[in-house]
Amino acid sequence: MELRELYGETVKELSSRCENAQNAQFEARQILERAGISQMELICEPQREVSEQTVFAVREMTKKRVSGYPLQYIVGEWDFFGCEFSVGEGVLIPRQDTEVLAQLAADFLNSRESHERRVLDLCAGSGCIGISLAKKCKADVICVEKSERAFSYLEHNIKKNSAETAVKALFGDIFTLDVNSLGSFDAVLSNPPYLTAKDMEELQREVTFEPSEALAGGEDGLDFYRLIISVYPKILKTGGLIAVEIGADLCEEVCAIFRENGITPHTLRDYSGHFRVVYGFK
Numbered sequence: 001m002e003l004r005e006l007y008g009e010t011v012k013e014l015s016s017r018c019e020n021a022q023n024a025q026f027e028a029r030q031i032l033e034r035a036g037i038s039q040m041e042l043i044c045e046p047q048r049e050v051s052e053q054t055v056f057a058v059r060e061m062t063k064k065r066v067s068g069y070p071l072q073y074i075v076g077e078w079d080f081f082g083c084e085f086s087v088g089e090g091v092l093i094p095r096q097d098t099e100v101l102a103q104l105a106a107d108f109l110n111s112r113e114s115h116e117r118r119v120l121d122l123c124a125g126s127g128c129i130g131i132s133l134a135k136k137c138k139a140d141v142i143c144v145e146k147s148e149r150a151f152s153y154l155e156h157n158i159k160k161n162s163a164e165t166a167v168k169a170l171f172g173d174i175f176t177l178d179v180n181s182l183g184s185f186d187a188v189l190s191n192p193p194y195l196t197a198k199d200m201e202e203l204q205r206e207v208t209f210e211p212s213e214a215l216a217g218g219e220d221g222l223d224f225y226r227l228i229i230s231v232y233p234k235i236l237k238t239g240g241l242i243a244v245e246i247g248a249d250l251c252e253e254v255c256a257i258f259r260e261n262g263i264t265p266h267t268l269r270d271y272s273g274h275f276r277v278v279y280g281f282k
Contacts, residue, residue, distance in 0.1 A: 001055055004046035007032060010062050017066045020206045030075050031061045068205035081106075081132040085157045090149025092214040094128040097270040098191050101245050101277045102129050104268060105187055108241045109137040112186060120144070120182065120235070122174050122190035122228060125214060127154040127167065129189055134166035141166060142182065146173040147213060175227055179235055188232045191245040192224035193217040199247075221250055222257065229257045236282040243279035251275035 007028055015024035029039055035057045041048070061074050072078045072093045077086050080094035081102045087093055109117045117139035121130030124143035134141045143158075145151045151171050158167045194217040195203075207215070217223050225244060233242050242263065246254050251267060255278055258265035263280035270276035 001050050003048045003050050006050050006055055006058055013062050027071050031058055034075050070206050070209055080128040083132045083135055083161055085126045085128050086153055087126055090211055091153040092125040092210055094126055097276050098245055100268050100270050101243055102132055104243055105133055105189055106137050109139055114138055116186050118185045120185045120188045123192045124154055125150050127157045131157055131161050131163050131167055134163045142168045142170055144170045144172055144174055179231060182235055184235050184237050186237055187241040188236055189243050190228055194221045194247045196221040222253055225254050225257050229261050233282055238282055240282045243277055246278055248274035254278045
């Protein structure tokens with residue numbers, strides 16, 4: 001089979017059978033690249049014969065994707081805020097919408113002196129928020145994660161991004177953590193689990209492959225916000241930033257929790273126009 005035929009077959013399969021494929025051509029290129037075929041080869045050598053092993057590998061990955069399995073898990077890594085992160089089963093997939101939170105934090109940190117850039121990333125998962133800020137803002141970061149599987153990705157991604165001197169991975173549950181032992185911070189950030197019990201019953205098939213503990217935020221989706229916003233601002237420096245990602249339907253409730261804890265809430269929308277971040281200052 002020629003390379004162009006394999007690519008065409010993959011695009012057709014994804015576009016006709018994969019409900020979650022946003023861009024079949026992009027996803028086909030990602031799958032081929034995972035099988036060892038670069039985009040440059042695809043452009044310059046479309047008539048090159050492809051080995052049976054490669055054809056088999058591409059077809060198996062395509063079959064997985066058509067079943068609803070996330071492309072990010074198939075590829076094994078994903079870009080977030082200009083950095084690359086390894087991902088797989090057991091860790092939440094970095095999403096572009098979360099870059100709104102990262103950009104807010106980056107702008108805030110870059111406005112402060114370089115010695116005043118200490119960040120606490122709660123429910124860190126892959127580490128995409130904390131690690132990218134350590135790289136882009138020269139911040140010292142503590143990433144807290146309680147899932148053993150996600151924690152292994154966190155540790156791997158710290159090394160992958162050569163951030164060992166700036167980022168500390170802390171294995172622990174933010175509900176039982178000795179907060180006072182952490183010191184003080186310029187920014188406390190989190191993309192916590194925030195799906196309601198009803199949301200968890202109605203997940204898109206693709207999302208069901210992601211770890212439920214990184215998604216479920218309790219009956220009303222607010223369990224983590226109640227804790228984070230009531231407990232963690234006390235270790236913020238004066239003028240420090242606290243910012244959380246939210247589900248689009250939780251904006252009013254999360255803003256109310258901010259107010260109940262004496263913090264004036266501000267909001268940011270994501271690239272689709274949905275409320276995505278609530279933040280405030282101490």
